[in-house]
Amino acid sequence: MRVPFDELQAVLAAALRKAGMTGDRASLCARLFAEASRDGVASHGLNRFPRFMRMAARGLVDVHAAPALVAAHGALERWDGRRGPGNLNAHASMARAIALSRLHGVGCVALANTNHWMRGGSYGWQAAEAGVIGVCWTNTLANMPPWGAADPRLGNNPLVIAVPRGDGHLVLDGAMSQFSVGALTSYAARGEPLPVDGGHDAAGALTRDPQAILDSRRLLPIGFWKGSGLSLMLDVIAAALSGGRATHEISTDPEGETDLSQVFLAIDPALVPAGDLDRIANAVVDSVQRGDGDVRYPGERTLATRIESLREGVLVDEAIWREVSDQLARP
Amino acid sequence: MRVPFDELQAVLAAALRKAGMTGDRASLCARLFAEASRDGVASHGLNRFPRFMRMAARGLVDVHAAPALVAAHGALERWDGRRGPGNLNAHASMARAIALSRLHGVGCVALANTNHWMRGGSYGWQAAEAGVIGVCWTNTLANMPPWGAADPRLGNNPLVIAVPRGDGHLVLDGAMSQFSVGALTSYAARGEPLPVDGGHDAAGALTRDPQAILDSRRLLPIGFWKGSGLSLMLDVIAAALSGGRATHEISTDPEGETDLSQVFLAIDPALVPAGDLDRIANAVVDSVQRGDGDVRYPGERTLATRIESLREGVLVDEAIWREVSDQLARP
Numbered sequence: 001m002r003v004p005f006d007e008l009q010a011v012l013a014a015a016l017r018k019a020g021m022t023g024d025r026a027s028l029c030a031r032l033f034a035e036a037s038r039d040g041v042a043s044h045g046l047n048r049f050p051r052f053m054r055m056a057a058r059g060l061v062d063v064h065a066a067p068a069l070v071a072a073h074g075a076l077e078r079w080d081g082r083r084g085p086g087n088l089n090a091h092a093s094m095a096r097a098i099a100l101s102r103l104h105g106v107g108c109v110a111l112a113n114t115n116h117w118m119r120g121g122s123y124g125w126q127a128a129e130a131g132v133i134g135v136c137w138t139n140t141l142a143n144m145p146p147w148g149a150a151d152p153r154l155g156n157n158p159l160v161i162a163v164p165r166g167d168g169h170l171v172l173d174g175a176m177s178q179f180s181v182g183a184l185t186s187y188a189a190r191g192e193p194l195p196v197d198g199g200h201d202a203a204g205a206l207t208r209d210p211q212a213i214l215d216s217r218r219l220l221p222i223g224f225w226k227g228s229g230l231s232l233m234l235d236v237i238a239a240a241l242s243g244g245r246a247t248h249e250i251s252t253d254p255e256g257e258t259d260l261s262q263v264f265l266a267i268d269p270a271l272v273p274a275g276d277l278d279r280i281a282n283a284v285v286d287s288v289q290r291g292d293g294d295v296r297y298p299g300e301r302t303l304a305t306r307i308e309s310l311r312e313g314v315l316v317d318e319a320i321w322r323e324v325s326d327q328l329a330r331p
Numbered sequence: 332m333r334v335p336f337d338e339l340q341a342v343l344a345a346a347l348r349k350a351g352m353t354g355d356r357a358s359l360c361a362r363l364f365a366e367a368s369r370d371g372v373a374s375h376g377l378n379r380f381p382r383f384m385r386m387a388a389r390g391l392v393d394v395h396a397a398p399a400l401v402a403a404h405g406a407l408e409r410w411d412g413r414r415g416p417g418n419l420n421a422h423a424s425m426a427r428a429i430a431l432s433r434l435h436g437v438g439c440v441a442l443a444n445t446n447h448w449m450r451g452g453s454y455g456w457q458a459a460e461a462g463v464i465g466v467c468w469t470n471t472l473a474n475m476p477p478w479g480a481a482d483p484r485l486g487n488n489p490l491v492i493a494v495p496r497g498d499g500h501l502v503l504d505g506a507m508s509q510f511s512v513g514a515l516t517s518y519a520a521r522g523e524p525l526p527v528d529g530g531h532d533a534a535g536a537l538t539r540d541p542q543a544i545l546d547s548r549r550l551l552p553i554g555f556w557k558g559s560g561l562s563l564m565l566d567v568i569a570a571a572l573s574g575g576r577a578t579h580e581i582s583t584d585p586e587g588e589t590d591l592s593q594v595f596l597a598i599d600p601a602l603v604p605a606g607d608l609d610r611i612a613n614a615v616v617d618s619v620q621r622g623d624g625d626v627r628y629p630g631e632r633t634l635a636t637r638i639e640s641l642r643e644g645v646l647v648d649e650a651i652w653r654e655v656s657d658q659l660a661r662p
Contacts, residue, residue: 071602076436105407106437149624161564222554229629233492240611248618271402280571287579293480298560
């Protein structure tokens with residue numbers, strides 16, 4: 001079913017306020033959840049909201065906590081997320097990186113002790129909407145075997161890269177596994193095979209069977225050894241710069257995944273002559289889309305889904321929507 | 332055959348001086364070529380040297396040119412490479428990014444109008460040896476189809492990420508294609524199949540046949556659509572920040588590939604408490620290598636090859652070594 005975006009956001013905000021979150025924070029937290037669903041990433045939007053509320057009820061997410069500055073060196077800052085809501089912490093950190101980039105050309109915030117940031121792309125769109133280049137990543141619980149091994153010892157550590165553009169921002173948002181756990185679950189639920197190999201089955205053979213990969217827990221890194229190495233580097237940098245936990249120190253219980261480490265980098269293109277960023281980005285996109293085939297630029301599908309959602313309502317899972325609405329109605 | 336590292340470096344330096352490069356620049360340029368071969372990347376070491384000399388003779392590489400500062404905004408600078416030697420330009424740019432990071436915590440140099448940087452990993456090792464985190468990338472000529480199309484419109488834009496560590500720096504150096512053109516050529520010359528799919532053949536089927544991919548020019552991006560998107564983002568950022576050319580503006584003749592755009596980013600971990608970077612990096616590497624399988628950390632194989640080369644001499648292609656040595660002997 002479809003629900004108007006404003007209604008989705010309002011219901012989530014009311015649920016957050018009922019859980020004790022204060023006014024503006026509840027509005028922003030609800031907006032980030034609602035925007036994820038609006039943009040086609042329900043797995044980190046409404047569908048993830050009940051787990052967020054359970055983790056808040058258990059105290060793993062502190063709805064009142066805001067990040068605190070720990071150390072600063074010019075354009076580089078270390079912040080403690082104090083187990084606050086992951087999307088609010090990430091939004092505040094990217095905002096700080098953007099502010100630092102206005103002063104220094106580049107800004108970098110490393111954030112420790114935070115919670116799942118939900119849709120990573122949110123902070124890429126945030127940077128692009130502020131007119132700056134944004135790069136950010138998070139570590140995760142161990143959910144991907146390193147190349148050469150069979151058991152999950154790496155996170156799939158999503159990486160986000162964003163470039164502002166008048167005619168649709170370029171926003172890349174991707175895990176270091178070929179498919180996220182959410183994507184595998186969706187394919188399995190629909191009974192569809194993956195379009196390309198997504199992991200190894202229990203016997204060690206490459207497979208397009210999403211359930212076989214969920215069972216074996218052998219997600220494939222993008223580019224095999226390359227994504228495995230990338231994931232390791234992202235984890236080391238996030239943990240070391242922030243002083244927070246690395247993947248091997250994070251609980252492997254999905255309901256207990258907390259104390260994550262993240263990095264937010266912003267580059268203010270103020271020294272790029274006016275108009276050049278748009279001109280160059282447009283020319284690259286055009287050069288890639290001209291000719292044979294159907295080639296999308298990063299962010300293109302997101303924008304199309306957003307426009308559809310705002311026109312026709314946001315697609316929601318009916319059972320989850322009722323669950324959230326019903327809980328709100330209870331005293 | 333194997334040649335002592337010092338001899339390799341001395342011969343290359345003499346050849347560069349004969350071509351008009353001045354003393355210290357010739358020494359550094361030769362060292363970077365020799366180190367690539369020493370570290371097991373002969374394709375961007377000695378094997379690439381004759382092409383470099385041809386491009387210098389044709390004036391595409393100006394052996395006398397050094398980068399010039401174009402614009403600065405705090406920790407972010409734009410430099411013009413003036414078609415100087417790619418490895419010298421890249422080394423100078425990473426050195427400048429490192430210096431900026433000492434001042435500002437983070438430093439970023441965007442470089443336009445440069446030449447092929449040879450082994451990208453060189454500038455990762457450079458950052459790590461200076462005790463800073465380094466990230467850099469380059470665009471390239473179009474050599475990889477974007478996901479969804481069949482003809483090459485993206486570069487494979489190598490990305491380098493480095494973290495300093497007492498017990499062996501972590502240095503990732505990888506193209507956005509599953510295999511570099513050099514790797515495909517090596518597999519084809521040995522008559523070996525690729526260990527995983529590396530591209531599409533002319534009929535559009537995924538294949539492990541290196542020659543079929545060299546013929547079709549359909550290299551596979553790492554992670555399919557993911558590497559395709561990553562490559563596009565790296566190209567846009569490099570061209571826009573530097574004001575240089577994007578992939579679609581670069582000659583597709585390998586002997587005419589010039590005017591590349593690159594980005595060099597350094598993060599000084601001065602606010603990380605002493606010892607923490609090593610402790611965290613060691614723990615992550617240990618967590619990934621403990622248990623089943625044979626798991627390498629990024630840079631591990633490079634270091635092993637380096638030690639072997641310094642002990643037993645650097646492996647060189649005999650024909651190329653004679654070609655370079657003979658040209659030096661001529662008046």
